[in-house]
Amino acid sequence: MDHLPLKLAIDDRRPTLLIGFLEPSLINAPQSDERHWRFVYESFSDLAEQLKFYNQQLYLLQTEVQEFFTRLTEQYQIKIIFSHEETGIQITYDRDKAVAEFCKTNGINWTETPTGGVIRGIRKRNNWPKHWYSKMECLVENPEIEQLQSVKLKGSLINDLQVDSKFKTRHPSFQEGGESKAKLYLKSFFEVRVNNYNKHISKPEYSRKSCSRLSPYLAWGNLSMRQVYQAGKEASKNGGSKRNIQSFLSRLRWHCHFIQKFEMMDRYEYMNINPAYNEIRDNWSEQKYQAWETGNTGYPLIDACMKCLIETGYLNFRMRSMLVSFLTHHLWLDWKRGADYMASLFLDFEPGIHYPQFQMQAGTTGYNTVRIYNPVKQSEDNDPDAVFISKWVPVLKNLPLQFKHKPWTMTAMEENMYGVKIGKDYPFPIVDVKQTYKEASKNLWSIKNKRHTREEARKILALQNEEERVESGGD
């Protein structure tokens, strides 16, 4: 039996799953840091390549994990497994229960470490921000991972496990994964890009440079929240733009806040958080849904956002919200299918942020204010020169500016003149947002004002702390 320590590495050196073979001096260090690692899945020689980002999150599920560990135990005697605590979705929770069972059966000590200041198993979030700050201020450990001696497994686990082939091809337009790339993004953000952070945060095109773009690295565990937080503090001290950095750092806290919230209330994933909204959107239209899903709604900014998301796996926060708003308010479709679909598109899918945000935007919490985005107003406000629209809906790129925002307002003569016929080259608007705005607004406000809805909202809020009330606008 081999007793060497075993490592699985992400990109250069990042452990994704550490499986220890009783070599305490070597395996203590990663335990004390909070950078996290997802379960991995491949014969080690292929890992550096495999763990670039894929076009979907790579989750090994229950049966695959069981087989993975069974395979490992055929070659090595496992004494201890380190992993991060993951605030995941139902299928990953089921997987973890299976892993725990496996460990118990085989006498393996599974040690999980907290992630991003999120606390497992609490009922109330009082003083949570203070806890978060103290976690972020802790020393960042730099374990000498390279000292760990790695060993190779025979064969290729991904191939053997028949993981869906879509996981195996990295989309060429995606950000590159790995810790070394993560550090380049971190550096360029705080040195240069952060200077336009507040100014560009809602702009679909310019946010792609001026936002950090660190979210995939955080989601995949190439960087820890603590590393990012401390890099921001350092940059601020060294003459960086204080206001911009401050805004960014406070969003890091909200990032973790929502994960904490989801950790404590996982039903955000699969049911309306407020049951008062259970029957409101019960007319499904596959045709409307497909138009949204493929970016063929006839509203240029909506379509541009969806096509961009499909192609690059990234959109800024506001444009994500707008897509949700269009689906749930203007098309008046239930959120669940769209939520799972968008989750599958995000390179930076983070369950704890995604599902609570989706429901908040869909208006199914009862305690957030109703927000119905007007896609034309958003387009004129946030993509005033239509650079983003022109890029992602190229059929519109030669139209005069006003028609890029509202192509359906062209006359037949103008359609001829510019060679774009609405209904043929680009769709008619699938709904009239002026009309759907009124209907959605009327429906949502009437439900929100019902006694029953308020009571349910109060019950949900009772489980939440003071900070939450600020967030929800004192509703």
Next chain:
DNA sequence: AGAAGTTTTCT
């Protein structure tokens, strides 16, 4: 971190 409608303030 919404949008539309209405009232008040500023030029």
Next chain:
DNA sequence: GAAAACTTC
């Protein structure tokens, strides 16, 4: 008459 402030859904 436009911009800002405030209200309401």
